[in-house]
Amino acid sequence: MARLTIDHVTKMFGAFRALDAVSIEVQNGELMAVLGPSGCGKTTLLRQIAGFDKLDAGRIVIGDTVVSSTARHIPPERRRIGIVFQSYALWPHMTVAENVAYGLTVAGVKEPERALRVAAALTLVELDGFADRRPAALSGGQRQRVALARCLVTEPSLVLLDEPLANLDVQLRAAMEDEFKRFHARTGTTMVYITHDQAEAMALADRIAVMDHGRLLQVATPSQLYREPVDETVAGFIGEGMVVPVEVRSVDGDGTCWTDFFGHGVRMRCAASQRAAPMARACLRASDLRVVEPNTPSVRARVDRAIYQGGFFRLETHVEAQPDLLLHLTAREPFLFTPNAAIQLQVADGWVIPALAKD
Amino acid sequence: MTDAAGWRERVEDTALLWALVAVVAVLSVLPLARLLLEGVAPNGQFSTAALARVLASPTTWTATQHSLVTALGGTVVAVVIGSVVAVIVALTDVRARNAFVFCFVLPLMLAPQVVALAWLQLFGPSSTVLKMLGIAPAMGSRNPLYSAEGIMALLGIQYAPLVFLTLRAGLRTLPQELVEAALAAGASPFRILRTIVLPLMTPPLVAGIALCFVSCLGNFGIPAFLGIPGNYLVLPTLIYQRLAGLGPSVLSEVAVLSVLIGVIAVAGIFVQDLMLRRRDFRITTTSHAMQPFSLHRWRAPVEIALWTLTVVVLVLPLIALVLTSLVPVIGVPLTGKTATLANYGFVLFDHAATKRAFVNSFGMSAAAAVAIVLIAVPLAYFLVWRRLRLLRILNLAAEMPYALPGVVLAIAAILVFLKPLPLLGISLYGTIWIILFCYIARFLVLGLRPVISGYYQLDRTLEEAAQVAGARLLHRLRTIILPLIAPAAMAGALLVFLTAFNELTVSALLWSSGTETLGVVVFSFQQGGDSTYASALAVLTVAVTIALMLATLLTSGRLAVGVLPWRG
Numbered sequence: 001m002a003r004l005t006i007d008h009v010t011k012m013f014g015a016f017r018a019l020d021a022v023s024i025e026v027q028n029g030e031l032m033a034v035l036g037p038s039g040c041g042k043t044t045l046l047r048q049i050a051g052f053d054k055l056d057a058g059r060i061v062i063g064d065t066v067v068s069s070t071a072r073h074i075p076p077e078r079r080r081i082g083i084v085f086q087s088y089a090l091w092p093h094m095t096v097a098e099n100v101a102y103g104l105t106v107a108g109v110k111e112p113e114r115a116l117r118v119a120a121a122l123t124l125v126e127l128d129g130f131a132d133r134r135p136a137a138l139s140g141g142q143r144q145r146v147a148l149a150r151c152l153v154t155e156p157s158l159v160l161l162d163e164p165l166a167n168l169d170v171q172l173r174a175a176m177e178d179e180f181k182r183f184h185a186r187t188g189t190t191m192v193y194i195t196h197d198q199a200e201a202m203a204l205a206d207r208i209a210v211m212d213h214g215r216l217l218q219v220a221t222p223s224q225l226y227r228e229p230v231d232e233t234v235a236g237f238i239g240e241g242m243v244v245p246v247e248v249r250s251v252d253g254d255g256t257c258w259t260d261f262f263g264h265g266v267r268m269r270c271a272a273s274q275r276a277a278p279m280a281r282a283c284l285r286a287s288d289l290r291v292v293e294p295n296t297p298s299v300r301a302r303v304d305r306a307i308y309q310g311g312f313f314r315l316e317t318h319v320e321a322q323p324d325l326l327l328h329l330t331a332r333e334p335f336l337f338t339p340n341a342a343i344q345l346q347v348a349d350g351w352v353i354p355a356l357a358k359d
Numbered sequence: 360m361t362d363a364a365g366w367r368e369r370v371e372d373t374a375l376l377w378a379l380v381a382v383v384a385v386l387s388v389l390p391l392a393r394l395l396l397e398g399v400a401p402n403g404q405f406s407t408a409a410l411a412r413v414l415a416s417p418t419t420w421t422a423t424q425h426s427l428v429t430a431l432g433g434t435v436v437a438v439v440i441g442s443v444v445a446v447i448v449a450l451t452d453v454r455a456r457n458a459f460v461f462c463f464v465l466p467l468m469l470a471p472q473v474v475a476l477a478w479l480q481l482f483g484p485s486s487t488v489l490k491m492l493g494i495a496p497a498m499g500s501r502n503p504l505y506s507a508e509g510i511m512a513l514l515g516i517q518y519a520p521l522v523f524l525t526l527r528a529g530l531r532t533l534p535q536e537l538v539e540a541a542l543a544a545g546a547s548p549f550r551i552l553r554t555i556v557l558p559l560m561t562p563p564l565v566a567g568i569a570l571c572f573v574s575c576l577g578n579f580g581i582p583a584f585l586g587i588p589g590n591y592l593v594l595p596t597l598i599y600q601r602l603a604g605l606g607p608s609v610l611s612e613v614a615v616l617s618v619l620i621g622v623i624a625v626a627g628i629f630v631q632d633l634m635l636r637r638r639d640f641r642i643t644t645t646s647h648a649m650q651p652f653s654l655h656r657w658r659a660p661v662e663i664a665l666w667t668l669t670v671v672v673l674v675l676p677l678i679a680l681v682l683t684s685l686v687p688v689i690g691v692p693l694t695g696k697t698a699t700l701a702n703y704g705f706v707l708f709d710h711a712a713t714k715r716a717f718v719n720s721f722g723m724s725a726a727a728a729v730a731i732v733l734i735a736v737p738l739a740y741f742l743v744w745r746r747l748r749l750l751r752i753l754n755l756a757a758e759m760p761y762a763l764p765g766v767v768l769a770i771a772a773i774l775v776f777l778k779p780l781p782l783l784g785i786s787l788y789g790t791i792w793i794i795l796f797c798y799i800a801r802f803l804v805l806g807l808r809p810v811i812s813g814y815y816q817l818d819r820t821l822e823e824a825a826q827v828a829g830a831r832l833l834h835r836l837r838t839i840i841l842p843l844i845a846p847a848a849m850a851g852a853l854l855v856f857l858t859a860f861n862e863l864t865v866s867a868l869l870w871s872s873g874t875e876t877l878g879v880v881v882f883s884f885q886q887g888g889d890s891t892y893a894s895a896l897a898v899l900t901v902a903v904t905i906a907l908m909l910a911t912l913l914t915s916g917r918l919a920v921g922v923l924p925w926r927g
Contacts, residue, residue, distance in 0.1 A: 050823070052823060075365045075369070076823070077826050077828075077830060077831055079827070082827065083823070083824065085820040085823070085824060086820075089821050091821060091825075091839060091843075092843070093842040093843060102830070103828035106828055106834065107829055150828070
C-alpha cells in the first residue's frame with residue numbers, strides 16, 4: 001500500500017497533447033476512479049503510472065519513490081504494481097494456478113510458500129478448485145477474478161484497473177462491482193480504477209477524477225462531483241446536468257445565494273467565494289425541475305417531445321425566452337401534452353458554477 | 360528501489376537490441392558492402408582493371424542479354440498462368456480449392472534443379488515416358504528444353520505461384536461493396552473484373568511481377584540444367600562456370616558480374632516502385648471479403664481446365680522423374696522386368712557423397728531454421744512492438760540478401776570469409792560454416808515474416824501483464840512470448856527448412872569435397888550423365904518436401920491466413 005502522487009504529468013504523442021499537466025493525489029488505501037469519455041487520456045495516464053511510456057514533463061511518485069520523471073524512469077517490472085487489464089491478459093498457455101504464480105516465480109518465491117500464496121489468492125477471489133483449468137475454460141467473470149488474483153498475489157503497493165468490467169454483460173457487471181467494493185474494503189489496497197462509466201465510478205470510488213481532452217477537470221467525492229461540479233464540462237458530463245445562464249443577485253453567508261433565472265427567483269447553492277454577478281452559469285438537475293400551475297414562481301417553456309420510459313415520461317423542453325436553451329425533466333404518468341404546448345417549470349435547486357474555476 | 364533501479368532492465372534491453380542490430384549487419388550489410396568494395400577496389404586497392412575487363416568482355420553482355428531475355432520471358436509466362444489462376448481461385452466458386460492451391464503452389468517449394476530434371480525426363484530421345492508410349496524422338500535428336508524457350512517455360516511454371524500468391528493476397532482484401540456497387544450498376548462479372556477488380560489489383564500484380572522477375576533473374580538450377588549443355592549461359596551460370604573452372608583467382612571478376620546482376624534486380628524493383636507511384640491505389644473502404652462469383656454451367660469446365668493444368672505442370676514431370684529413377688540405365692525402356700530400385704539403393708547406401716549430402720542438407724537446414732527462429736523472435740518483438748526508426752532500416756537490411764539473387768550473396772560471402780577470420784586465424788571458405796552463414800542470411804526474412812504477422816495477432820497486454828509482474832525482457836521472451844508465438848515461429852522455421860533443403864544456388868558456388876548438399880549432388884549426377892541417380896535422389900527430396908508440407912496442414916490451424924503459402 002502506498003500513496004500515489006501524479007504531479008503535473010504531460011505526455012505528448014507527436015504534437016498531440018495526450019496528457020496536459022495532470023495532477024492527482026491518491027491517498028493510501030483509497031480507491032480513485034479516473035472517469036472520462038474515450039480518448040480523454042485516462043488510459044494514457046494509466047500507462048504512465050505503470051511505466052509503459054516515458055512522460056514528457058512532471059513526475060509520478062509511488063510511496064516515497066519517484067518512479068517517473070523526465071530524469072528518471074523506473075521500468076514497469078520494478079514498480080511493484082498490479083494491473084487488471086481490460087482484456088484480462090491471462091496467458092492462454094498456462095493454467096489458472098500458473099498464471100497466478102507467475103509473479104511469485106519471477107520474484108524468486110520458493111515452494112511451498114508459493115503454492116500456499118497462490119491457494120490463498122484463489123480463495124480470496126472464490127476460485128478454489130479452478131487451479132488446474134486453462135483460461136479458455138473459464139467464464140468472463142471467472143477470468144476477471146483470475147486476473148484480480150494474479151495481480152494481488154504479489155501484494156503490490158498499488159493496483160491499476162483498466163476498465164475491468166467493460167467486457168462483461170450488464171448483470172455480471174453489477175455483481176462484480178459489488179465484489180470489487182468488498183474486495184477493496186478487505187485488502188485496503190490503493191487502487192486506481194479507469195472507467196468511462198460514471199455509474200460504475202460513482203458506485204465504487206472513494207473519489208473520482210474527471211478527465212477530458214488530456215486535462216484533469218475535477219477530483220472530488222462522487223456526491224460532491226454531482227452536487228458541485230467545478231465547471232460546465234463536468235456539469236454537463238456528470239448526470240446529464242443542464243448548464244443555464246442565471247444572474248446572481250445576492251449571496252448569503254451560508255453557501256447559498258439568490259438568483260434570477262429568466263425572471264424566476266431561485267435559491268441556489270454556491271461556493272463560499274461566490275460574489276453577485278449579472279452573467280453567471282448554473283447547473284440544474286432533472287430532479288430539480290417540476291411542472292407547476294401558472295401564476296406560481298416559474299419559467300415558461302415549451303414541450304419539444306415526451307419520451308415514455310415506463311411509468312414516467314422524459315420531457316424535453318426549451319425555454320420560451322431562449323429557444324436554444326434545452327431543459328429536460330421527468331413527469332409522472334399520466335401526463336397529457338401536445339407538442340409545442342406551453343408549460344411552467346419551477347426550479348427547486350441548483351448549483352452556481354464558480355467563475356474562473358481553473359487557475 | 361535505489362536510484363539505480365531499472366539499470367539492469369535498461370542494460371538488458373539495450374544489449375539485446377544492439378546484439379540484433381549487429382547480427383543483421385553482419386548477415387546482410389557486411390557481405391553486400393564487401394562485394395561493392397571488391398568491384399572498385401579488388402584486394403583492397405583501387406583499380407578499375409577487373410571492372411574494365413569484365414565490361415569489355417563480350418561474354419558478359421551475351422550472358423546479360425540471356426539473363427534479361429529468359430527472366431522477362433519467364434515472367435510473362437508466370438504472370439499469365441499465375442494471374443488467371445488467382446482470379447479463378449479467389450473470385451469464383453470452384454470446388455476443391457485447398458487441394459488445388461496445394462498442388463499449384465508445390466512447384467515453388469520444389470528445388471528448381473529438381474523441376475528442371477523432371478521436365479528433362481519428360482522430353483527428349485531418352486525419355487522413359489515417351490519410350491513407354493513409343494513416341495520418343497530418334498536417338499541423337501536434341502531435347503527441346505535445352506533452349507532459351509525451355510528455360511523461359513520452366514521459369515514461368517516455377518514462379519507462377521509467386522504471382523498467384525501476391526495477387527490472391529490482394530484479392531482477399533478487396534472490399535465486397537466495391538464489387539456489389541458495380542453489380543448494382545448493372546455490370547457483368549467480366550466487366551467488373553476488367554474495370555474494377557484488375558485496376559485495383561495493380562499494386563499486388565506489379566509487386567508479383569517484380570518478385571517474379573527478380574526470382575527468374577537469380578534462378579540458377581533451371582538455366583544450369585537446361586542452358587549449360589547447350590552453352591546458353593546466363594549471369595548466374597556464367598559466374599558458376601568461371602568460379603568452378605578457375606577458382607578464387609577470378610573473384611574480382613565474378614564480383615563485378617554479381618554486382619551487375621544485383622543492379623538489374625534492383626532496377627526491376629525500382630521500376631515496380633515507379634509504376635505504383637504514378638497513381639493512387641489506396642482502397643478507401645473496408646469490409647468483408649467478397650462473395651465468390653458463381654460460374655454456373657462453366658464451373659465444371661473451369662475445374663477440369665485447372666486440374667489439367669496441374670497434371671501438365673506437376674504430375675507429368677514428377678511421373679517422368681519417378682519412372683527415370685526406376686530404370687537401370689538411361690535409354691533402357693521401363694518394363695516390369697527392367698524396373699529396379701537399385702538407383703535408390705545406390706544413392707541411399709553406397710554413394711559416400713550422397714550420404715554426406717543428406718547429413719549436410721538436413722543438418723544445415725535445421726540449424727538455419729533454429730538460428731533464424733532465435734533471431735526472428737526477438738527481432739520481430741522490437742520491429743512490431745518498439746517501432747524505432749533504426750528498426751525500419753534493420754528490417755530493410757534483413758530483406759536484402761533474399762531480395763537479391765543468391766549468387767550475389769554467395770560471392771559476397773566468399774569475399775568476406777576467404778581470408779582467415781581476425782583473432783581466430785581460420786578461414787571459413789570451403790567449410791560448411793560459410794554455407795550455413797549464407798542460409799541464415801538469405802532465408803532470415805522467410806522466417807521473420809510469419810513471426811512478424813504472429814506478433815500482430817498477439818495482444819500486447821499479455822506481455823505487459825508479465826512486465827508488471829516483475830519479469831525482465833529475456834524472461835518474458837522465454838516464458839510468455841515464445842510459447843505464444845511458437846506456431847508462427849514453427850511455420851517460419853519450416854519455410855526456412857524447406858527452402859534451404861532444396862537450395863542449390865548458394866551451395867553450388869560454396870561447396871567443396873565433404874560439404875556437398877543434396878542440390879549439389881543432384882547437379883553433379885546430372886552433369887556427369889547419371890540421370891537415373893539424379894532422378895532417384897530428386898524423388899527422395901520431393902517426397903521429404905511434400906511430406907513436410909502435408910504435415911503442416913494438420914497442425915497449422917492457429918496461423919494467420921497466408922502464412923503458409925500452400926494452405927488454401
